[in-house]
Amino acid sequence: MTDHLIGRTVVVTGAASGIGTAYARACAGAGAALHLIDRDEAHLVEVAEELRGEGVEVTTHVADIHDADAIDSVFGELDGTVRIDAAFLNAGINAGASLRTADGEIDALDRETWRKVLDINLSGFFFCLQRTAAHMKRNHAGSIIVTGSTAGLRAEPLVSYAYAASKAAVHAVATQAALELAKYGVRINIIAPGPFNTNIGGRVERPAAKTRLWERSIPLGRWGDTRELHGLAVLLASDDSSFMNGSVVRVDGGATVLSQVRA
Numbered sequence: 618m619t620d621h622l623i624g625r626t627v628v629v630t631g632a633a634s635g636i637g638t639a640y641a642r643a644c645a646g647a648g649a650a651l652h653l654i655d656r657d658e659a660h661l662v663e664v665a666e667e668l669r670g671e672g673v674e675v676t677t678h679v680a681d682i683h684d685a686d687a688i689d690s691v692f693g694e695l696d697g698t699v700r701i702d703a704a705f706l707n708a709g710i711n712a713g714a715s716l717r718t719a720d721g722e723i724d725a726l727d728r729e730t731w732r733k734v735l736d737i738n739l740s741g742f743f744f745c746l747q748r749t750a751a752h753m754k755r756n757h758a759g760s761i762i763v764t765g766s767t768a769g770l771r772a773e774p775l776v777s778y779a780y781a782a783s784k785a786a787v788h789a790v791a792t793q794a795a796l797e798l799a800k801y802g803v804r805i806n807i808i809a810p811g812p813f814n815t816n817i818g819g820r821v822e823r824p825a826a827k828t829r830l831w832e833r834s835i836p837l838g839r840w841g842d843t844r845e846l847h848g849l850a851v852l853l854a855s856d857d858s859s860f861m862n863g864s865v866v867r868v869d870g871g872a873t874v875l876s877q878v879r880a
């Protein structure tokens with residue numbers, strides 16, 4: 618427990634699971650009040666109840682981030698009631714298909730999957746960024762943290778075209794925003810995780826073969842635990858990172874040092 622975020626209000630999208638829940642727990646542990654957004658109401662309520670049990674002030678918002686009207690409605694409510702000090706724009710999905718399977722190869726990838734992944738990971742992220750940036754510009758302060766991916770930085774065999782494209786685009790949008798928002802006192806930084814054992818592939822056990830394949834490509838020899846993002850989340854949400862803007866922080870056990878990195 619630190620006190621770096623006492624008196625601060627933090628928004629997290631995709632807070633009902635995995636990395637988003639970790640960001641929420643970390644910021645709560647540092648004293649923040651939370652506004653948690655997710656489309657999965659049941660798990661969002663579970664996370665909120667757990668945190669409320671620890672005395673954290675939590676408000677939940679059930680919304681699908683690629684529904685622009687729903688996002689406008691959530692942020693309209695926030696605009697009128699709170700001052701958002703930090704926002705983790707984190708919600709995202711994987712495509713299922715990857716280059717390890719025939720249905721992930723370029724000629725086979727179905728267009729519905731392509732559209733869905735881009736709709737959520739890029740357009741949904743962008744709608745949330747627009748509203749967050751507008752809110753923080755008015756306050757002349759704020760820190761935005763975006764969950765990108767090492768898949769947005771380099772080619773990875775277990776990743777689909779749609780997912781890689783969405784994350785590379787998220788990095789581009791976020792760094793572009795870093796250029797604009799700085800003059801308004803708003804910072805934006807990217808966390809690029811390597812493999813973390815979350816529910817992104819569905820609430821199922823991950824196949825052992827896939828786990829081993831990843832582990833062989835990670836110098837630290839294992840997947841990340843979402844608790845290993847806690848310190849970074851608090852750092853980026855707080856004033857301790859006041860000179861960080863447009864940074865891409867890789868949290869990947871060293872995986873990306875093994876190959877040429879595009880950005």
Ligand code: NAD
Nearest residue numbers: 631633634635636656681682708709766812813815816817
């Ligand atoms: P997860 O599936 O455990 O959690 C994602 C959460 O986002 C879920 O609660 C889900 O309901 C929510 N969500 C998904 N689509 C949504 C939508 N349209 N509207 C609202 N909520 C939505 O997955 P995770 O691994 O915690 O993923 C979080 C972020 O981390 C994603 O952006 C993902 O691309 C990124 N990421 C994950 C890994 C990894 O290995 N787990 C690696 C790199 C990047």
